[in-house]
Amino acid sequence: MLLALPALAAGLTAPIGRPWHVLLLLFVLYAIITLVVVYMLRHYLFTVNRLFGRQRYPYLDVDTARWPEITVLVPAHNEEAVIARMLDALLAADYPAERMTILPVDDRSKDATGEIIDDYARRFPGRIRPLHRREGKSGKGAVLRDATAHVTTDVILVFDADYVPGRGLIKQLVAPFFDPEVGAVMGRVVPYNVASNLLTRLLDLERAGGYQVDQQARMNMRVVPQYGGTVGGVRRRALEHVGGWSDDTLAEDTDATFRLLNGGWKTAYQNRSECYEEAPETWPGRVRQVRRWARGHNQTMWRYSRGLLASRRVSALEKLDGQLLLGVYMMSPALILGWAVAMALWYLGVNEPGLIIVLAVTCYSTIGNHATFFEVAAATHLDGSRQRARLIPFILMGFLVTIVSVTKGTFTQVVTNGANGDLLWHKTERNGARNGPNARNGGRTP
Amino acid sequence: VTLVVLVFFAVTLLLLLLPFVPGLRELRAQRDAEPLPVSAEAAVDIRHFAHGFRAFLERDLGDSLARVRTTGMRRSGWIEGQGQYSVMAAGEPVDLFADEQTRRLIDRIVAGVADVEIPAGLRCLREIYAGGTLRAGAATEVRAVLADEDIVLERRARSVRWVHAGRDLKVAADSVLQGRASAGRSIALGAGCRFERLHAPVIRFGGDAPLPRAGDVVGAAPADVPLIDWEPAGLGAHHELAAGRLLVEGDLDIPARARVRCDLVVWGRLTIGAGARLEGSAKGHRAMRLARDARVDGSIVGRDDVTLEDGVVVDGPVIAEERLTIGARCTIGTAAEPSTVRAGAITVRAGSVIHGTAWASGQGLVRA
Numbered sequence: 001m002l003l004a005l006p007a008l009a010a011g012l013t014a015p016i017g018r019p020w021h022v023l024l025l026l027f028v029l030y031a032i033i034t035l036v037v038v039y040m041l042r043h044y045l046f047t048v049n050r051l052f053g054r055q056r057y058p059y060l061d062v063d064t065a066r067w068p069e070i071t072v073l074v075p076a077h078n079e080e081a082v083i084a085r086m087l088d089a090l091l092a093a094d095y096p097a098e099r100m101t102i103l104p105v106d107d108r109s110k111d112a113t114g115e116i117i118d119d120y121a122r123r124f125p126g127r128i129r130p131l132h133r134r135e136g137k138s139g140k141g142a143v144l145r146d147a148t149a150h151v152t153t154d155v156i157l158v159f160d161a162d163y164v165p166g167r168g169l170i171k172q173l174v175a176p177f178f179d180p181e182v183g184a185v186m187g188r189v190v191p192y193n194v195a196s197n198l199l200t201r202l203l204d205l206e207r208a209g210g211y212q213v214d215q216q217a218r219m220n221m222r223v224v225p226q227y228g229g230t231v232g233g234v235r236r237r238a239l240e241h242v243g244g245w246s247d248d249t250l251a252e253d254t255d256a257t258f259r260l261l262n263g264g265w266k267t268a269y270q271n272r273s274e275c276y277e278e279a280p281e282t283w284p285g286r287v288r289q290v291r292r293w294a295r296g297h298n299q300t301m302w303r304y305s306r307g308l309l310a311s312r313r314v315s316a317l318e319k320l321d322g323q324l325l326l327g328v329y330m331m332s333p334a335l336i337l338g339w340a341v342a343m344a345l346w347y348l349g350v351n352e353p354g355l356i357i358v359l360a361v362t363c364y365s366t367i368g369n370h371a372t373f374f375e376v377a378a379a380t381h382l383d384g385s386r387q388r389a390r391l392i393p394f395i396l397m398g399f400l401v402t403i404v405s406v407t408k409g410t411f412t413q414v415v416t417n418g419a420n421g422d423l424l425w426h427k428t429e430r431n432g433a434r435n436g437p438n439a440r441n442g443g444r445t446p
Numbered sequence: 447v448t449l450v451v452l453v454f455f456a457v458t459l460l461l462l463l464l465p466f467v468p469g470l471r472e473l474r475a476q477r478d479a480e481p482l483p484v485s486a487e488a489a490v491d492i493r494h495f496a497h498g499f500r501a502f503l504e505r506d507l508g509d510s511l512a513r514v515r516t517t518g519m520r521r522s523g524w525i526e527g528q529g530q531y532s533v534m535a536a537g538e539p540v541d542l543f544a545d546e547q548t549r550r551l552i553d554r555i556v557a558g559v560a561d562v563e564i565p566a567g568l569r570c571l572r573e574i575y576a577g578g579t580l581r582a583g584a585a586t587e588v589r590a591v592l593a594d595e596d597i598v599l600e601r602r603a604r605s606v607r608w609v610h611a612g613r614d615l616k617v618a619a620d621s622v623l624q625g626r627a628s629a630g631r632s633i634a635l636g637a638g639c640r641f642e643r644l645h646a647p648v649i650r651f652g653g654d655a656p657l658p659r660a661g662d663v664v665g666a667a668p669a670d671v672p673l674i675d676w677e678p679a680g681l682g683a684h685h686e687l688a689a690g691r692l693l694v695e696g697d698l699d700i701p702a703r704a705r706v707r708c709d710l711v712v713w714g715r716l717t718i719g720a721g722a723r724l725e726g727s728a729k730g731h732r733a734m735r736l737a738r739d740a741r742v743d744g745s746i747v748g749r750d751d752v753t754l755e756d757g758v759v760v761d762g763p764v765i766a767e768e769r770l771t772i773g774a775r776c777t778i779g780t781a782a783e784p785s786t787v788r789a790g791a792i793t794v795r796a797g798s799v800i801h802g803t804a805w806a807s808g809q810g811l812v813r814a
Contacts (some may be wrong), residue, residue: 052498056767058747058765058767058788059765061643061786061788061803061805061807062763062765062788062803063491063492063645063784063786063803064645064779064784064785064786064802064803065762065763065783065784065785065786065802066761066762066783067784109555158779166484168491176761178709178727178744178745178747178763178765179711179727179729179745179747179764180691180726180727180728180729180744180745180747181711181747182708190482191479191482192481193481194479194480194481195476195479196481198473201473201479208482237689237690238689240689241688241689262710264686264693264711274482274484275484276484277479312695313693360484383482385477385478385482386478387472387477387479388479390468390469390471390472391472391473393469394466394467394469395467402489414546
């Protein structure tokens, strides 16, 4: 039967005058180019929306209210370099102290993280309630799942240990929860170690494009802003409604975003709720981070893509944007495949340069998580940071690293581990106080 | 041919590398390598500019103010980067130069150690400070005002950037408050006033209009008529009650005098009947209407227009992405737990009270 297929295809394609394998390659190439163009249009739409569209900040101005009781979770695995700075920042936050519990989670740390947390708990009794996790599954999802079992409040904020929240940030992140439709909130991540090297400068640009343009445009257009796992929070009863934190994924944040969405809960993005983070300073660290994101994101795609299409709680526009968001990390292998197919066709004597040009020009505009150059340009314009826009051509380097890393991560995931992938968590290396925000004007740690 | 090829490749390489040159220069010079400034307080704290001006007064005019208090003699001078200033003694009127008299315009910082009175019809292009009460005559225009005690703006006055009163801010009819207006104790706006952002423990709309008083039954059902617990029966398959939230895919009408014990998320129009009580929060994708004397313990969030009819009480924040209409005798927030009202445009009928913040990103208007 299988042996007959080429003959059948040859018979069908004979009138077109091209062999079946050429037609198959052309079909693949056209499909990839179509996807590439769709993603490119999406990015242009987001950029135009941010530059010229109506901007939505519905919760930004809520500065006075009966603030709810909240718990702030800070998962920490070997974070002795940064955890004290994080706890200091939370203790200085402008939020009623009696309504905010800080719950740092020492996740099997082998350094002094646990002792530092205990020291703070002794100095600030009632405000800091530490949790020492000595066993259980690895991964942030598992940590959050265990920690949430100790939470009694409905609003939970989550920060990574290397983040430095400003004084007003907690209220800004809590404000959207006054909307009973909001299940999760995400703020804007801003690297503070920008000047360290070329990589951190590129990541600064990438973050700017991703948050200032992509996320806010999604908020404006009422599609799918993404909960990013840091600088944000969830409504506990909403999360429990959709099954709680997933402890079998590498991207518990994306996983939560889509389960909440399918369950009729929205994620709100607060562009002006900015928080400093420490961006990776080495290329190997960056590669590991991107590969982890890719594998986790792809897990989410396999799990929730069909559910998203079937959900009655999601609008058609949200379904379209959600599917494109889920498929974003598949575009890297698709692009590499597209280039390979285009080359193969060229060697087979199929001279269709137009297709190759389209693919070459537009592919640079498509890698979703890797902010595209025009989005970065728009973001630097909106941020008023004009000089750093000069580095935009260097994004090409980050693009190449990303496309190869994501493709490798996806390939490894599919070939060796199946669609669900492995759960090995590669922790991002911290440099701590060496480049803390206090070192520069922008920092405001207490 | 070889030379042509070499030149071709050299030019191509040059054109390829050219876009990297500005970036390389930036990498070397590091002119824009600071982290983006994160300034949450400026966005949130309505008194941000007032605090800044007070810091300026203490830093640059502290000596002058102290000396005028001691000597009772006015002082004037020049501050580098800030321009001219005058410090007035207690009981002194604002002294106008001849050209200022003619043009009805004053372009210097004015600081008074006690009360300050701005003559009617004057435009003040710089900040004004009063150690006591500031009174601005009819049709004055002030840029920014800080008073330790009260601020009184007479009819058709206009503030351009911000005003902050340590105690009470009283604004007469048909005035305009652009930017921020705040007070330590209360704000009272007359009919016809327009505003953008207000903040005070008590904000009264309508000047002398009767206000809800403690003990009024505004928003609450009379004790002798019990509320009826409402259940989402008859909504068909297009709803879901889970996680303390009722999600309705169409319109929803809560009957009068009903009691609802969950949050509401309604994709269509939402009406909460007269005298009904919502012991939760409500979100509507289309128009929302809270009928007379309805009461909400939580918040109200509308993607479209929101209307609060007379006597409605909402304890939590009220957010409308389009227009918000607030009827007479409404109360939002409480003295103990102030709240926020935020909308694209806000219209408030005289006799309503907001405890906390009112922010119209477009314009707010007080109707008689």
